[in-house]
Amino acid sequence: MSTALDRTSRPTMSIVNQPANPAGVEDESDISALIGRLTAEVNQIACEKTKSIQSITNQMKMLALNALIESSRAGAQGAGFAVVAQEVRNVGQQVETIARELETQLTGRTGNLMNSIERMTERARGERMVDLSLNAIELIDRNLYERTCDVRWWATDSAVVDCAAAPEAAAVSHASERLAVILGAYTVYLDLWLCDLDGKVLASGRSDRFKVIGQNVASTKWFREALSLRSGDDYVAGDIESQPLLGNAQVATYCASVRAGGKANGKPIGVLAIHFDWEPQARAIVQGVRVGAADKARVLLVDSNFRVIAASDGHGLLTERVPLTQDGRRSGFYHDRSGALIAFHGTPGYETYKGLGWFGMIVCAA
Structure with a gap:
């Protein structure tokens, strides 16, 4: 039977940083500032122009007032001129009213524009954060998918299968050596354990570092779930936990059945558990979000x-x-x-x- 390590090597997916933000998204604050400046300029222009109009209407009203005074001195001969002066005064008042309404409307509309822009900017910001959240969880999903492939693949390794079938000293030593070779190539794992169906750890890839051989893991959730797997094509993916047998390191444990002959439909003879070194891998993702x-x-x-x-x-x-x-x-x-x-x-x-x-x-x- 060929071994898993004799097959074409499949590199472990590396966790990469987030891609740069979409073009223009990072300029939301700049856009908001620009709109603010434009609004301020519009308000300033409106204020200046309405003040100019008010100044002119004030002059018109003064001229009309002076004309009324002069027409009153002229008596009956100035009566017609008085009518014209009064009309000029009325026109000035109407222009002044229009100027005030214009200033109020411009200020109100630019204020509404600013509120709309702020809402749009906040929505764009929120949607961008959702996209970045999705990007982060997708990166970890793709990485953990690789872990499910690894455990099912390595559970068919001939050294692992032979050790589970007959856990004699030579077979245990050989299986541990094979697991150590895997760990040398796949640096995202803390350890790989081969367990019998009673939960006893038979072999470990880092037996020199972690004294786990002979320990019993039958009480763990991931081991109990692994016992109920229906075939070699199925797997167990565990939630993150601190593993006491690995120095309380944070790990994600993945399990697959070791089956007779390394066949997916073979009789279960053991469980392979692989412990993903979670904390540094996850940290690289969350710290890479820009x-x-x-x-x-x-x-x-x-x-x-x-x-x-x-x-x-x-x-x-x-x-x-x-x-x-x-x-x-x-x-x-x-x-x-x-x-x-x-x-x-x-x-x-x-x-x-x-x-x-x-x-x-x-x-x-x-």
């Missing part, structure tokens, strides 16, 4: 219980729970009571990895 310093953002990954499993500031890992208000939605944004912008997107899964109900989140302080 939100912008002005947003004062905290980028998070949370599990289905809204427990923080990754944070760009490194705080609250596996202890903090965030009060995400979903309203039944898998994605969206809203402002909390403090005024902070909360954007989120649920896991879409990738290929055969359906995800565990996790969310990408971005919290922008008010």
